Amino acid sequence: MQHARRTTASLTAALAAGTLALAGCAGPGSAAAADSVVVDYWLWDANQLPAYQRCAEEFERQNPELEVRISQYGWDDYWRKLTAGFVAGAGPDVFTDHLTQYPGFAKKGLLLDLHTLDATQDVDYGGFQEGLADLWVGQDGAQYGMPKDFDTVALFYDRNMITEAGLTPDDLEGLDWNPEDGGSFEKVIAHLTVDENGVRGDEEGFDPDNVAVYGMASNGSGGTAGQTTWSWLAGATGWKFTDADVWGTEYHFDDPRVQDSLAWLFGLVEKGYMAPYEEVGTAPNPQQALGSGRAAISANGSWMLGTYANLEGVDLGIASLPSGPVGHPVSMYNGLADSVSAQSPDPEEAAQWVAFLGSDDCQRLVGEAAVVFPARPAGTEAAIEAFGEKGLDVSVFTDLVEKKQTLYFPVTEEFGAIDSMMTPIMDEIYIGDRDVSTLTEVNDRVNGLLE
Amino acid sequence: MTETTTAPAAATTTASPATTGAPPPRRRRRVTPGRVLAWVVMILVLLVTLFPFYWMLRTALSSNGALYANATSPLPVDFSWGGFERVFGLQTTEEAIAQGGSGASIDFWLYLRNSVVVATVVTVCQVFFSAMAAYAFSRLRWRGRDTVFGVFLLSLMVPVIFTLLPNFVLVRELGLVDTLLGIMLPGLFMTPFAIFFLRQFFMNVSTEVEEAALIDGASKVRVFFSVIVPMSVGPIATIAILTYIGSWNDYFWPLMVSYTDESRVLTVALGNFNAQTPQTGPDWSGLMAATLVAALPMILLFLVFARRIVNSIGFSGIK
Numbered sequence: 001m002q003h004a005r006r007t008t009a010s011l012t013a014a015l016a017a018g019t020l021a022l023a024g025c026a027g028p029g030s031a032a033a034a035d036s037v038v039v040d041y042w043l044w045d046a047n048q049l050p051a052y053q054r055c056a057e058e059f060e061r062q063n064p065e066l067e068v069r070i071s072q073y074g075w076d077d078y079w080r081k082l083t084a085g086f087v088a089g090a091g092p093d094v095f096t097d098h099l100t101q102y103p104g105f106a107k108k109g110l111l112l113d114l115h116t117l118d119a120t121q122d123v124d125y126g127g128f129q130e131g132l133a134d135l136w137v138g139q140d141g142a143q144y145g146m147p148k149d150f151d152t153v154a155l156f157y158d159r160n161m162i163t164e165a166g167l168t169p170d171d172l173e174g175l176d177w178n179p180e181d182g183g184s185f186e187k188v189i190a191h192l193t194v195d196e197n198g199v200r201g202d203e204e205g206f207d208p209d210n211v212a213v214y215g216m217a218s219n220g221s222g223g224t225a226g227q228t229t230w231s232w233l234a235g236a237t238g239w240k241f242t243d244a245d246v247w248g249t250e251y252h253f254d255d256p257r258v259q260d261s262l263a264w265l266f267g268l269v270e271k272g273y274m275a276p277y278e279e280v281g282t283a284p285n286p287q288q289a290l291g292s293g294r295a296a297i298s299a300n301g302s303w304m305l306g307t308y309a310n311l312e313g314v315d316l317g318i319a320s321l322p323s324g325p326v327g328h329p330v331s332m333y334n335g336l337a338d339s340v341s342a343q344s345p346d347p348e349e350a351a352q353w354v355a356f357l358g359s360d361d362c363q364r365l366v367g368e369a370a371v372v373f374p375a376r377p378a379g380t381e382a383a384i385e386a387f388g389e390k391g392l393d394v395s396v397f398t399d400l401v402e403k404k405q406t407l408y409f410p411v412t413e414e415f416g417a418i419d420s421m422m423t424p425i426m427d428e429i430y431i432g433d434r435d436v437s438t439l440t441e442v443n444d445r446v447n448g449l450l451e
Numbered sequence: 452m453t454e455t456t457t458a459p460a461a462a463t464t465t466a467s468p469a470t471t472g473a474p475p476p477r478r479r480r481r482v483t484p485g486r487v488l489a490w491v492v493m494i495l496v497l498l499v500t501l502f503p504f505y506w507m508l509r510t511a512l513s514s515n516g517a518l519y520a521n522a523t524s525p526l527p528v529d530f531s532w533g534g535f536e537r538v539f540g541l542q543t544t545e546e547a548i549a550q551g552g553s554g555a556s557i558d559f560w561l562y563l564r565n566s567v568v569v570a571t572v573v574t575v576c577q578v579f580f581s582a583m584a585a586y587a588f589s590r591l592r593w594r595g596r597d598t599v600f601g602v603f604l605l606s607l608m609v610p611v612i613f614t615l616l617p618n619f620v621l622v623r624e625l626g627l628v629d630t631l632l633g634i635m636l637p638g639l640f641m642t643p644f645a646i647f648f649l650r651q652f653f654m655n656v657s658t659e660v661e662e663a664a665l666i667d668g669a670s671k672v673r674v675f676f677s678v679i680v681p682m683s684v685g686p687i688a689t690i691a692i693l694t695y696i697g698s699w700n701d702y703f704w705p706l707m708v709s710y711t712d713e714s715r716v717l718t719v720a721l722g723n724f725n726a727q728t729p730q731t732g733p734d735w736s737g738l739m740a741a742t743l744v745a746a747l748p749m750i751l752l753f754l755v756f757a758r759r760i761v762n763s764i765g766f767s768g769i770k
Contacts, residue, residue, distance in 0.1 A: 040710075046723060069711070074723055077706055084707055088619045090628055291519030312516035312529065 037349045038067045040092040041338075044078040047306065051369035055362040059353060066349055086110055086343065093344035094354055097145050097337050099135060099409045100225075104416060105339070106138045112340040113142035117351035120146065120340075123358060128375045129401055131245075132335040135411060139247050145337025146358040147375035149366070151302045152331040152406065153228050154396045156287075159315040161213070161296050165192050165200070169317050172297075177322035179237060179260035185322035186264075186273075189215030192296035193273045201273055208272025216274040217286035217295035221266075221426035224419045225409060228286075228300050231332040234261040235407035236324020246411045249450055251418075253443035259436040266430050277431045290314060301334075302397040303372055309392055320396040331397075333406035335375060373398065414449045421445065504743075511535065511740035518735055534736030538721070538744050547737075557720060558712055565631060566717040569705070570698040573635050578691045581641045582683075585649035586675050590661065600650075607643045619707050629710040638698060645690050652686040653679055692756055696749055717745050 043052060049072050056068035071092070073081055079101070085091030086105075097105070105111050114120035120143075125133035128147045136145035159169055167188070177185035193201030193215035200206065201215060222229030225241075237257040242248025252258065268274035275295070287304065289295035291311040299321065300308070308316055321329035338357050344350045356362055363379030366372070370386035373379075373394075380398060387394045400406055412418070425442055428434035509527050510518065517529035536542045540557035587593075588600045618637050627633030656679055664674050680687065705716045721741035724734050 071710060072723070073706075077722060080703075081706060084616060084619060087616055088623050090619070090623050288519040288522070291516075292522055310516040311519060312514065 036065055036067045037346050038069050039094060039346065039350050039353045041068055041070050041353065042078065042082065042092040042095040043070065043072055044075050044096060045371070046072050046074070047371045048366065048369065051366045051371065054365045055357065058361060058365070059356045062356075063352065066352065068353055086341075089343055091341050091343055093346065093350040094338055094340055094357075096148070097136075097339040099334060099336075099411050100415050100419070102136065102144055102337075102339060103138075103411060103413055106142070106144050107413070110342050111142075111144045112342050112344070112347055112351075113138075113144065114146060114340065114351065114354065115143050117340065117354075118348055119351040119355040120358075123355060127377075128358075129335075129377060129380060130404065131333070131406075131408070132337075132375050135246055135335055135408065136337045137246070145339045146354045147335050147337050148357060148363070149372040149374050149379075150333060150335040150401065151372065152333055152397045152400045153232050153299055153301050154321060154331070155319040156290060156298045156300055156304075156308045157296060157317045157319060158290060158293070159317045161192065161293065162317070165296075167191065169319070172317070172319040174320075175322040176324070177233065177236065178325050179233070179257070179264045182264060183322065189268070189273050189297065190271070191215070195272070201271070206272065208270065211272045211275075213293060214273060214275050214289070214295040215297060216268055217289040217298035218275045218280045218284050219286045219298070219300065220280060220282070220284040221277070221423070221430040223426055224415070224422040225332070226426070227332050227334065227409070230258075230262055230265050231407060232299065232321045232330055233265055233324065234258040235330035235332065236322070236326055236328075237261060238324075238326045240407065241410040242412060245408050248410070248412055249447075251410070251412075251443055251446045251450075253446060254440040259439055262426075262429055262439075263436045266432070269430070269432065277427065282427075287311065302394065305387065305392060305394065306371060309390065316392075318393065318396055320399070328403070328405050329400065330405050330407050331400045332409060333401065334409040337375075412450060417449050418446050421449075507739045507743050511736050511743055513736050515734060515736050531736070534734075534738075534740035535744070537724075537734070537737045538740045557723075559717075559720075561712055562715050562717045562720040565715060566699060569631055569634050569716055570695050572631075573638050573698040574691050574695045576635075576639050577641060577645055577694050578687060581645035581690070582649050582680065582687060583675065584641055584646045585653050586679055588646065589650045589653040590679070591671065603643045603646060607647070615704070615707070618704075622708060628708060629714050630708075631714050633708045634705045634714060634716065637704065638694075642694075645694065648690050649683070649686060652683050656682050688756065692752060695752065699749060721745055 041052075041056070043049070049070065052070055056070055059068055060066060082091060082095060086108075097111075102111065114123070123146070125143065125147075129150055132147040132150055133143070136143060136147065138144050155172065157169075157172065162169055162172065172188065175185040175188060176183040182189075187202065190201035192213065193206075193211060194213040195201075195207040196210040196212050197205075197207065198212075201208075219229050222231070225231060226234070234257060237260070239255055239257040239261070240252060242252060243250045265274075269276045275289070286295065286298040286300055287307050290298045290308070291314055298308075308314070321331055323329045338354050340347060340350045340354055358376070360376055360378040363374035363376040364382045367374045367379040367382030367384075368386050370383060370390060373383050384394055384398060422442070425434065425439075429436060429439075509525070511534045512527035512530055512532070514529040514531045514533060521528040533542065533546075537547050538557065539559045588596060588603075614637070622628060622633045622636060625633070625636075627636065660682070661674055661678055664678050665671075669677065700718060701716075702718045702722065705714075706719045706722070709715045709719055721744075724738040724741045
């Protein structure tokens with residue numbers, strides 16, 4: 001007994017000593033300057049971090065009593081940490097938000113209505129590029145995000161490859177497409193496809209099972225939105241995702257126009273014009289396909305401009321998407337925004353930062369970094385100019401917005417559930433295991449989730 | 452009497468690594484076709500094992516833009532130190548972005564210091580406390596011992612993801628968010644595995660030695676430090692190395708707790724190289740350089756302690 005008691009005492013002492021020693025080891029905590037309010041701001045795009053740091057410096061100069069602390073986490077980590085942060089009440093004050101995520105956050109009451117905050121209630125939400133602010137208006141009429149940038153889709157290609165095929169970059173301008181025979185767009189893709197024996201896709205004796213160069217780079221099945229894969233095809237037939245621009249209550253996957261568009265795109269695999277699913281898997285890398293000469297044309301979003309421009313050995317050309325049965329090209333038009341967390345202890349200060357993020361001052365700074373197109377026209381102009389200085393003519397991306405040849409990203413309730421159901425189905429269609437006509441039945445299930 | 456009982460025990464344990472380590476006299480074997488074949492197979496296996504490391508190095512020394520055009524080239528493509536420069540934070544953000552890297556600034560040595568502090572403190576504390584607990588579970592007799600041990604074992608079955616949020620909330624309530632202590636805390640005192648692992652070894656230590664020490668008047672604490680611990684150096688070293696590696700590689704928990712550079716550990720900071728998509732293409736050369744650099748301390752640890760780890764397997768058989 002004597003022994004046992006002594007053991008306990010020593011253990012306790014050791015434990016206490018250990019804890020004390022450890023407390024000493026802990027690094028300096030998050031002790032911020034006591035007299036200034038710190039606004040925590042999170043974003044995921046490291047490429048834009050320098051530009052936003054400049055914004056923060058400017059903001060702090062104008063508001064000496066406020067301090068902005070920017071944290072950046074990669075895409076996957078970002079959403080995990082944000083979700084955990086919300087659950088534990090340790091999230092940011094302001095964060096970059098995505099259209100697929102905000103309906104869920106808004107529904108759970110995690111976002112503040114910008115109309116209710118002093119600094120953001122008088123902002124002219126019509127002063128952004130057309131329609132961007134509307135994407136962030138909830139069903140309750142609340143403004144859940146301050147538009148920050150937008151993106152559209154175009155065709156990236158290697159000029160060298162086009163010339164080798166006996167075409168000129170001009171031949172890629174003004175192409176037309178339809179879901180029946182693919183129009184002049186399919187003819188170009190066929191001509192740019194080359195098999196192992198050097199036979200082109202539109203020539204006699206082409207072997208679709210042994211292709212060296214695919215005319216069209218694969219970017220996977222695209223899931224529910226098909227942002228860079230099929231939305232621009234289906235959109236060019238006049239099809240829309242839902243019955244309303246935002247907050248639709250009915251999806252339209254039963255429409256023959258989208259089904260035919262999907263059938264045409266994934267039909268390219270059998271023709272040998274696009275890589276099969278087995279080759280690209282779940283992590284398609286169209287920029288690699290273009291860079292390695294495995295594919296000739298890659299449809300991708302404006303946010304990828306920097307990556308494509310850096311491909312060595314590629315003389316980058318950018319062409320507009322082909323125009324469809326509606327008579328012009330249609331691109332998905334997606335926008336990011338900054339949201340204020342309902343858990344923020346200093347919502348008014350957070351709103352001041354958000355108002356600055358949405359101002360011409362900050363968006364011009366972001367535009368000058370030539371990474372994305374800021375949502376304010378002044379910022380967009382700055383970006384066009386900055387890209388131009390790098391030798392990139394980006395007008396094909398911005399013309400789509402000016403001419404309103406756009407299709408909104410589907411903003412509906414239950415997007416997460418719909419997406420996890422649709423993605424494997426779209427993969428099956430790409431693989432060739434499922435007929436597009438089954439989407440009619442799938443559509444009922446999707447709409448069932450919305451009821 | 453005290454002298455005579457404890458001293459031999461200590462002597463045998465300290466001597467044993469040396470004796471087991473010394474190569475026994477061996478007959479020279481003749482070169483037969485079978486042995487040549489065995490060597491060839493061994494070398495092939497070695498090459499297959501080492502190739503990924505070479506490929507990492509080759510990619511780390513390449514330029515991002517040129518990689519895609521020469522995906523199968525066995526040598527670095529368009530040789531560049533850019534990947535390593537980004538890892539050590541030697542490039543300006545403009546340079547980094549131009550080379551396909553990220554715009555995040557990297558304070559490599561700070562992250563390294565944090566990682567070393569976290570892994571070292573966690574290892575020292577966890578092994579120490581777990582060893583004491585294991586001793587209690589294997590040698591002390593108290594009511595409900597086996598039931599408590601069963602409960603500890605059960606907790607091995609709880610997936611980490613279940614305890615993540617409760618732990619996070621607790622750490623936040625304690626005001627330890629964004630501190631190294633917050634990162635260390637969940638594994639600081641024990642893990643069921645470490646206790647279980649050490650308990651099995653302690654059970655094999657002969658009771659005679661311990662009883663002799665007790666008869667000589669040593670307290671239980673003295674027995675633990677002077678008999679049990681010295682006789683289990685191998686297993687303790689093994690669990691220490693495992694803990695160190697596990698703590699070094701831990702990603703998700705430090706990601707949750709860390710908010711600023713002050714508490715960022717190396718794995719989390721280098722995660723940035725991995726997570727560029729979908730915004731841009733991955734920074735392959737930076738990612739590979741980062742992975743190599745982060746793995747280096749672990750590789751060194753293995754080189755230094757490899758013999759220890761192998762020995763520890765022997766230990767369990769001896770006693």
